[in-house]
Amino acid sequence: MNIVKYQQVIDSCRFCYMCRHVCSMARVTNEEEMTPRARALVLSMVLRDAEDYSEDIAESIYQCCLCEYCKEWCQGGWDFPSAVRAARVDLVKEGLVPEVVQNVKDSLMKFNNPYGLDGPISSELQEIISQNTTPAETLLLFGSSVIYLSPEIGLKVVSLLNKANVDFMVLEKEATSGYELYNLGYLEEAKEKMVALVKSLKMSGCKEVVILSGSLHYLLTGELKNMELELEGIRVYHVTEYLLKLISEGKIDLKEGLDKKITYHESDYLARYSKLYDAPRKLIEQIKGANYVELGWNKGRARSIGSALLKNTYPELAAKLLKTRLDEVIESGADILITSSGEDKSSLVNSPDKPSSLQIVDIVELIDDLS
Amino acid sequence: MLYKNQSYYDSMILSQLEDKVGKNNVKIKTIDKLAHAVDCYWVPRVWVDRGEKPILPDYVVYPETTEQVSQIVKIANNHKIPLTVWGGGSGSQGGALPIKKGIVLDTKKLNRIININDSAYTVTAETGIIHQNLEWEVNKHGFSTMHFPASISCATLGGFLGHRGVGVLSTKYGRIEDLIINMEVVLPNGDIINTLEVPSSSCGPDLNQLFCGSEGTYGVITKATIKIFDEPQSRKFRAFMFQNLPDALEAGRKIMTRRLQPSVIRVYDEEETADLIERVLGVKKNGCYLVFGFDGYEEIVDIQEKIAVDICKETATEDLGPELGESWWENRYKFYYPPYLMDLPKAFGTMDTVATYDKIEKIYWGMKEVVESYPGTKFIAHFSHWYEWGCIMYDRFIMHPDYVPKDPDEAIRLYNELWNKAIRVALNNGGLLNDHHGIGLKMSHLMKEQYGPAFQVLKNIKKALDPNQIMNPGKLGL
Numbered sequence: 001m002n003i004v005k006y007q008q009v010i011d012s013c014r015f016c017y018m019c020r021h022v023c024s025m026a027r028v029t030n031e032e033e034m035t036p037r038a039r040a041l042v043l044s045m046v047l048r049d050a051e052d053y054s055e056d057i058a059e060s061i062y063q064c065c066l067c068e069y070c071k072e073w074c075q076g077g078w079d080f081p082s083a084v085r086a087a088r089v090d091l092v093k094e095g096l097v098p099e100v101v102q103n104v105k106d107s108l109m110k111f112n113n114p115y116g117l118d119g120p121i122s123s124e125l126q127e128i129i130s131q132n133t134t135p136a137e138t139l140l141l142f143g144s145s146v147i148y149l150s151p152e153i154g155l156k157v158v159s160l161l162n163k164a165n166v167d168f169m170v171l172e173k174e175a176t177s178g179y180e181l182y183n184l185g186y187l188e189e190a191k192e193k194m195v196a197l198v199k200s201l202k203m204s205g206c207k208e209v210v211i212l213s214g215s216l217h218y219l220l221t222g223e224l225k226n227m228e229l230e231l232e233g234i235r236v237y238h239v240t241e242y243l244l245k246l247i248s249e250g251k252i253d254l255k256e257g258l259d260k261k262i263t264y265h266e267s268d269y270l271a272r273y274s275k276l277y278d279a280p281r282k283l284i285e286q287i288k289g290a291n292y293v294e295l296g297w298n299k300g301r302a303r304s305i306g307s308a309l310l311k312n313t314y315p316e317l318a319a320k321l322l323k324t325r326l327d328e329v330i331e332s333g334a335d336i337l338i339t340s341s342g343e344d345k346s347s348l349v350n351s352p353d354k355p356s357s358l359q360i361v362d363i364v365e366l367i368d369d370l371s
Numbered sequence: 372m373l374y375k376n377q378s379y380y381d382s383m384i385l386s387q388l389e390d391k392v393g394k395n396n397v398k399i400k401t402i403d404k405l406a407h408a409v410d411c412y413w414v415p416r417v418w419v420d421r422g423e424k425p426i427l428p429d430y431v432v433y434p435e436t437t438e439q440v441s442q443i444v445k446i447a448n449n450h451k452i453p454l455t456v457w458g459g460g461s462g463s464q465g466g467a468l469p470i471k472k473g474i475v476l477d478t479k480k481l482n483r484i485i486n487i488n489d490s491a492y493t494v495t496a497e498t499g500i501i502h503q504n505l506e507w508e509v510n511k512h513g514f515s516t517m518h519f520p521a522s523i524s525c526a527t528l529g530g531f532l533g534h535r536g537v538g539v540l541s542t543k544y545g546r547i548e549d550l551i552i553n554m555e556v557v558l559p560n561g562d563i564i565n566t567l568e569v570p571s572s573s574c575g576p577d578l579n580q581l582f583c584g585s586e587g588t589y590g591v592i593t594k595a596t597i598k599i600f601d602e603p604q605s606r607k608f609r610a611f612m613f614q615n616l617p618d619a620l621e622a623g624r625k626i627m628t629r630r631l632q633p634s635v636i637r638v639y640d641e642e643e644t645a646d647l648i649e650r651v652l653g654v655k656k657n658g659c660y661l662v663f664g665f666d667g668y669e670e671i672v673d674i675q676e677k678i679a680v681d682i683c684k685e686t687a688t689e690d691l692g693p694e695l696g697e698s699w700w701e702n703r704y705k706f707y708y709p710p711y712l713m714d715l716p717k718a719f720g721t722m723d724t725v726a727t728y729d730k731i732e733k734i735y736w737g738m739k740e741v742v743e744s745y746p747g748t749k750f751i752a753h754f755s756h757w758y759e760w761g762c763i764m765y766d767r768f769i770m771h772p773d774y775v776p777k778d779p780d781e782a783i784r785l786y787n788e789l790w791n792k793a794i795r796v797a798l799n800n801g802g803l804l805n806d807h808h809g810i811g812l813k814m815s816h817l818m819k820e821q822y823g824p825a826f827q828v829l830k831n832i833k834k835a836l837d838p839n840q841i842m843n844p845g846k847l848g849l
Contacts, residue, residue, distance in 0.1 A: 011420075011714075011715075012709040012710065012714070013709075014419075015409070015411060015416050015714070016708065016712070017411070017459060017460070017461045017522070017524070017525030017526075018524050018704070018707060018708050019524070020459070020501070020524065021501045021503050021504055021524045021525065022524075030433070030479040030480045030482060030499070031398075031403075031433065031477075031479070032403075032406040032407055032431075032457070032460060032477055032479065033398070033402055033403045033405075033406040035406070038402075038405070038406035041405060041406065041409060041419070042402055042405055042406075044419065045405070045419060045422075045424075048419075048420075048421075048422040050419065050422045050423065050424055051401070051405075054401075054402075056400045056401060056402045057402055074708060075705045075708040075711075076708035076709045076710055076711065078709065
């Protein structure tokens with residue numbers, strides 16, 4: 001069993017309740033079985049042959065949204081999400097993966113996105129992709145959420161790169177990165193996709209990669225080394241870091257101001273995986289006239305709204321997360337909610353709990369509109 | 372569809388429960404039941420650690436309203452099904468374990484805050500709310516419950532009321548039963564009652580105090596109004612080292628009997644100072660660590676602190692200053708995360724007892740002698756909640772894994788034997804079975820021994836309220 005490697009974590013968490021009030025899923029369901037300690041308890045029993053992996057256990061393990069809040073909160077330093085990932089690897093091997101998860105895996109393999117979308121890609125974005133495959137030092141990676149859900153962000157980032165006279169290229173066809181597959185427990189398929197991504201980046205001849213996706217950013221800056229892969233000298237920027245660089249170099253000028261109350265929601269990947277707090281905030285600081293308020297839960301403790309995986313496996317749970325985050329935004333009194341992920345923007349905009357008065361905009365869009 | 376292994380009778384009960392609270396609020400999968408079969412009591416923990424299966428409830432039910440609680444209780448009563456209330460499940464006495472199976476009534480979906488009264492300085496909430504969430508909400512309005520137990524992040528308001536919990540600042544702000552104003556309770560027959568509006572009166576016995584500490588045996592506390600406080604203008608801590616325990620205890624006693632109103636005093640014995648304090652705070656010292664704190668208006672705090680410092684300096688070997696007092700406050704929850712917390716494969720238990728100042732030290736030495744007569748077992752203690760008349764001793768035994776039998780039945784037998792012998796030292800010397808963790812399953816059998824003839828009062832109330840004995844059977848000696 002793969003979880004044997006995580007016995008110490010599992011045994012430490014199985015009787016510990018200290019993160020239950022911040023666990024995203026336990027918080028929105030108020031159910032004991034959704035807590036990290038409940039999941040750890042059952043895994044500890046699997047380790048001791050007191051329970052066998054089952055469909056019920058599989059469902060519970062896949063209902064963890066992997067937001068890593070428990071890991072962030074833990075004063076003992078335990079990494080329970082890694083044990084969850086390990087259990088998923090076991091469940092894949094045992095053939096116990098829930099159908100909803102299998103569907104997402106199939107979509108990733110077939111369509112390169114977790115949404116089950118076989119296109120079409122926005123014609124404008126497709127045109128940009130077609131026109132910008134010539135090798136250049138800067139390579140722009142959109143990520144599947146921008147390509148399939150929020151192409152307007154892709155158009156805006158291209159607009160900004162053009163304003164800054166950045167010679168950039170894109171991949172003719174962005175394949176799935178493998179990171180979602182990794183988080184779902186499909187290790188072999190994940191590795192295959194990651195190897196292909198690294199190969200395509202190296203073959204492109206680029207010197208730097210600019211990424212719009214938080215999960216891709218974390219994969220290339222963090223997780224890749226754990227898969228014994230490396231980019232060999234290619235510098236990786238999250239788009240917020242890159243735009244900040246362009247502004248500091250005087251290549252982008254924010255001419256317009258914004259007389260609005262604004263706030264910012266960060267994705268799990270930026271908040272707790274990459275821990276990229278400063279660049280988005282420094283970028284927001286560049287906006288003249290805006291009244292910026294932090295949400296009560298921010299940076300490493302930003303409340304999760306779930307990732308594409310949860311949204312496409314257990315949408316009713318993702319909807320609960322979205323509601324609690326939107327409640328927080330409403331409480332802040334902000335006119336505009338800024339996101340830094342196509343996935344998050346799409347989820348928040350489409351939530352039935354979003355008030356009509358609240359404007360939700362990606363940071364890339366905002367910077368382009370004001371420059 | 373019948374769930375696997377369910378009889379027609381079981382499915383009929385299931386249907387009734389689902390009818391009252393909705394299908395999504397009744398759980399019958401093993402994984403749901405397992406989560407409610409192990410709490411923080413060492414016995415179920417060692418049981419599952421050794422590969423055994425714990426006792427599972429038949430149904431886990433999540434009511435969302437008081438009326439639903441009432442309906443569930445009525446179903447349990449009609450069919451004489453054991454019903455155990457589960458809040459956070461973080462109790463260390465086995466009080467929330469469904470040892471007779473039946474229904475577990477999990478209160479965590481009863482978690483709304485109903486009113487914050489900024490005139491009377493009270494908050495009314497449903498009792499399934501995790502206390503830290505309640506604290507965060509009242510903080511937004513500039514208040515605090517001042518109830519900061521180690522289990523704040525995992526225990527519910529109802530759990531604290533049910534077990535008479537205390538927070539680290541209880542010395543000034545009071546225990547949970549001192550914070551209660553009034554409460555709503557669902558009785559074992561399903562009736563919904565309220566205690567009187569205010570807790571202080573000459574209108575007969577206090578119903579609040581009847582249900583506080585009743586551990587779900589007299590009913591289900593569903594709403595409570597408790598005191599809230601302004602955040603203090605100033606909060607200061609100071610730490611000292613003493614050569615030995617008697618000197619440190621005497622300093623604490625003087626601070627209390629001179630009525631300086633500290634928010635906290637903690638005295639750690641030499642073993643705990645050397646072990647836990649060093650690991651968590653990084654203070655490597657010989658002797659006994661004492662930390663105290665004051666809060667309120669700065670001018671008053673300064674005077675209170677000055678007098679307390681003078682008291683400590685009479686016998687302290689070292690003034691550690693405010694930093695090591697403040698770091699204790701900042702790290703006050705860190706002690707309870709693994710690996711700082713005691714865990715298996717050790718055998719361990721917290722036998723917190725309470726007694727008057729003239730008796731507490733004798734109990735300490737007596738319990739220490741008994742505990743340490745067991746091979747591979749050490750005794751550590753700190754004194755953490757103080758009154759004008761005495762204090763509580765938060766004492767623990769820790770048995771090295773080499774001396775814990777591999778067979779879980781034998782391990783539990785040894786554990787219970789040690790516990791009984793040690794806690795009887797407290798009982799025989801003017802101490803009580805427990806200060807703030809409750810009785811639960813662990814010490815249920817000792818309640819009559821402790822109370823003597825007075826126990827008939829509690830027993831007869833139980834008979835009157837719960838003639839079918841459905842509420843949390845096997846707990847509290849009832």
